Amino acid sequence: MRTYGQYCPIVRAVEVLGDRWTLLIVRDMLIGATRFNEIARGLPGLSRALLSRRLRQLHNDGLIERSADGYTLTEAGEQLRPIVFGLADWGARYAFGDPRPEELDPEVLMWWMHGQVDTSQVRKRSVIQVEVADRRRTFWLVLEPGEASVCNYDPGFDIDAVLKSDLRTLYQMWEGEIELNEGLRAGTISLTGTRTAIRALPGMLGFSPVAPLVRAARHS
Known part of the structure; x- marks a missing residue:
């Protein structure tokens, strides 16, 4: 070495x-x-x-x-936890900006997203269809009690909600650059489905562990 x-x-x-x-x-x-x-x-x-x-x-x-x-x-x-997240805090304040095209991978984003979904309140199967409009890609988040998975193909279950946006906006939502409700108001994010699913989704849909740091930097 x-x-x-x-x-x-x-x-x-x-x-x-x-x-x-x-x-x-x-x-x-x-x-x-x-x-x-x-x-x-x-x-x-x-x-x-x-x-x-x-x-x-x-x-x-x-x-x-x-x-x-x-x-x-x-x-x-x-x-190393405080060091790694300390780097995230510094990066959010001084080195973070708009996403570069090569940083936007829909499969990676969906893999990250499924890992942060809060399934503690899920009592029965719920399926969220995520449409990445500009990439013409569709994914399905299948939420079961205590477990979440992501599918690249239609799992054949009833769809409870459909979340639709372009990949850049979905990444910015994930990283804390924009809020889900902010995107809905601006029309850059669309959310349709059953009333129950729409109400529950913002609380279940996890975001990046560094999103609070990005939000804090954004409002500092």
């Missing part, structure tokens, strides 16, 4: 965390990813071979350990 040749704790931390993709792997594990395929699906630009190598490095450095369900963060890994 190449080092910086300086005796300093900052240097040692950078040597552990400074490789490409490493902090994003830690980010995804901090918000709940535990299995290899879960991490890979949330980071489609990362090859599986390189993911294996980065996980091995994190294990060797004492930040993660293998478990029956895949991988878990050690205490040292968990202690």
